[in-house]
Amino acid sequence: MSVEAREARQPWILLSPALGAVTLLLFVPLLFILVYSFWLRTATGADLAGFYLDNWQEALSDPFYRDILLGTLRIAAITTLVCALMGYPAAYFIARSRGNKAILLLLLMLPFWISYIIRTMSWINILGVSGGLNTFLIAVGLVDEPIQMLYNQTTVILGLVHFLLPFMVLNIYVSLEGIDTNLEDAANSLGATRWQSFLQVTLPLSLPGLAAGGLLCFVLGAGTYITPLVLGGPRDAMFANLVFEAIITQLNWPLGSALSLMLLVVLGALVLIYNRYLGMAQLMKGLG
Amino acid sequence: MTQKMDNTTRYERLRERYMNGDIDRRGFLGLIGAAGLAYGVQTPFAKYAHAAADQVRFDGWGGVVSEAFRQYAFDPYTKKTGITVVDGTFGGGDEYLSRVKASQPGEYNIAHLSGVFDYARYHGLGLSSELNEDNIPNLQFVIPKLVDVFRGVSGGALSCVPYDYGTTGLAYNRKYISDERMQEMGANILLDESLKGKIAGWSDWRTRMWYASLQTDQDPNGATDTDACWDAIRKHRDLSLKYWGSGAELMSLLAEEEIYVTEGWSGRIYALQEQGHDIGYMDPPNGFGWQECLFVIKGSPMEPCEELLNFMLAPETSIAVAEGQSYPPALDPTKVDLGSKIPNLPAFDASGTLDGLTFADPTYWNGHEAEWSKMFGRVQKGY
Incomplete structure (x- = not known):
């Protein structure tokens, strides 16, 4: 075998464990799901193997699924927006802080040490009728009776923000860290105010990080089911x-397979659009 | 000195052959890969084969029920036989069935199933086994009516033993709703607009449909005006704060006073009462009665499972578990002295006939399962 051929093979040999894992753990299960989506469920609950388009017809034509999908995308979009608004100042503060950056980053990662479900359920103890917030409000005399705060769309968004905010902060932080602060100094020396240098220099340069965080928050938010189950109403x-x-x-x-593929296609399309305009490299930086 | 031929020795010999040039690199890696593949393929199955003799998996409803099973049945059984009982939990029979369907035969062994309709579904999906009743002599103490209904589904053989029974009645906070008001309103308390935001219900389509039948004055085992039932379910949904999904959530919602009234499982409500909460419980006329069984899933190690079932049906075990989980045991009170606590449990039937309870007709409910479970999924979300 020639040297060129051997060199051409080497990357594939090195990549083969990862490719093998992705194939076995992602593509093969996805293939199963795809095949399943063309089967039918019989009245007894058993599956009828074959090639039937009934599930896809139902999933694509029934307004029930369309409405819930649109509602899901709306909740994910609001969550992403709130995460961006809350996450940017936090990321900016961490990126520009001196000395205690490591501690701040550690604090940011702390919630990941606790199960997502437990973090979600913690809101019941905070916002419940006999939870911490109501107890406080009654104790200080602001209200006479507990306020019903749980089990609505607001608490679902709150739970999602709680879950997703660190992803947003990390991505923006990585982006801000990569910006040369001399650029802001240069803008200031040319007469720009701090606000102007932020708006015209720092913010545009950090947009890829913001977009990467937004994509992660949106995709993870749109795919969640625990938060609405625990914190949502009927x-x-x-x-x-x-x-x-x-x-x-x-x-x-x-039908579940058809629905899950439908969600995958919608979210996958968003990732493709993101990749087309911003590239996946920024996302990898944030995740790394 | 002879060397034990284990995998390490095999690997070392193979490596030596490779280093000596007796085998080329491709052959060496190919054999290593084949060994890895063979190990990977056999491991999941070997686990069940190894597990068969020395452990049994049991899945139940979690919370106080699991605690009672662990304390009064599994630990003593393990101590006596050396067979470990691995206990898992589920939130409902549907969820569990989905897990069993996705599993390898033998992975799940015994399930604490609710209702004859569950038994019929599992049997219909080919998941039932056939118990050797000679290995379960304590079956003689069980209320015959409870056993016969299962035999009817599976053609005379049994894939389970009945274990306990209870009701899904109305649970209410006495601080806000009086006993008199409950007696007067019955199931319609769940549609009382003055309690909007303080009502809840189980996210189970059968329970919703059962109570909707009661609210529309229909037979819960034969509603004819289903549109009226769905309207009642929609009304209940609009008045509800939340659909609960587990016994723990039910108890939390009532104990924390997030809600004032819901349907609830008799044993869980009794547990709340024992904890000192002023929660009332009543079964409306034609309230939802159910029996639970210990179902042995096809592919399970039968002898250890039968031994465990027999151990659990022994009166001393069964009574201790019943007192712990607050559901009356399936033991016939005319044959076994059930002590002083059990006769006071909700839903207890002293006659051993269970004539006072209305059970779900499996043919009726399973016949509508596909349509109604899907419909409820939509109604639940505002449709």
Whole structure:
């Protein structure tokens, strides 16, 4: 074998464990799901193998699924916006702080040490009728009776922000860290105010990080089902809850497969659009 | 000196052959890969084969029920037989069925299933086993009516033993709702607009449909005006703060006073009362009665499972578990002295006939399962 051929093979040999894992753990299961989506669920709950388009017809034509999908995208968008508004100042503060950066980053990572479900359920103890906030409000005399704060769309968004904010902060932080502070100094020396140098220099340069954080928050937020299950009311279900119900409650794996692929396609399209205009490199930096 | 031929020795010999040039690199890596593949393929199955003799997996409803099973049945059983009981939990029979469907045969062994309709579904999906009743002599103490209904589903053989029974009745906070008001309103208390935001319900389509039948004055085992039922379910949804999904959540919502009234499982409400909460419980006329069984899933190691079932049906075990989980045992009170606590548990039937309880007709409910579970999924979300 020639040297060139051997060199050409080397990257593939090195990549083969990762490619093998991705194939076995992602593509093969996805293939199973795709095949399942064309099967049918019989009245007894058993699956009827074959090639039927019924699930896809139902998923694509029924306004019920469309409405819940749009509602899910709306909640994910609001969550992403709130994360961006809250996350940018925090990331900016960490990036520009001197000396205690490591501690601040550690604090940012701390929530990841606790299970997401437990973090979500902690809001019940804070916002519940006999939770910390109501107890405080009654104790200081601001209200006479507990306020019903839980089990609505606001608490779902709150829970999602709690879950996703660190992802946003980290991505913006990585982006801000990569900006040469001399550029701001140069802008200031040319007569720009601090606010102007932020708006015209720092913010545009950090937009890739903001976009990467936004994409992560949006995709993770749109795919969640725990938060609406724990903190939502009867009408606050998201699209992933439909997948959960189809597969777990109704034992309709074929329809659940079609629905999960539908969500995957929508979110995958967003990732492709992001990749087309901003590239995945920024996202990798944030995740790394 | 002879050397034990284990995997390490095999690997070392293979490596030596490679280093001596007896085998080329491709062959060496190929054999290593084949060994890895063989190990990977057999490992999941070997686990069950190894587990078969010395452990049994049991899945139940979690919370106080699991605690009672662990304390009064599993630990003593392990101490007596040396067989470990691995206990898992689930939030509902549907969720569990989905897990079983995705599992390898033998992965799940015994399930604490609710209702004859669950038994019929599992049987219909080919998941039932056939118990050797000679290995379960304590079955003689069980209320015959409870056993016969299962035999009817599976053609005379049994894939389970009945274990306990209870009701899904109305649970209410006495601080806000009086006993008199409950008696007067019955199931319609769940549609009382003055309690808007303080009502809840189980996110289970059967329970919703059962109570909607009661609220529309229909037979819960034969509603004819289903549109009226769905309207009642929608009304309940609009008045509800939340649908709960587990016994723990039910108890938390009531104990924290997030809600004042809901349907609830008799044993869990009794547990709340024992904890000192002023929660009332009543079964409305035609309230939802159910029996639970210990179902052995196809592919399980039968003898250890039968031994565990027999151990659990022994009156001393069964009574201790019943007192712990607050559901009356399936033991016939005319044959076994159930002590002083059990006769005071909600839903207890002293006659051993269970004539006072209305159970779900499996044919009726399973016949509507596909349609109604899907419909409820939509109604629940505002449709």
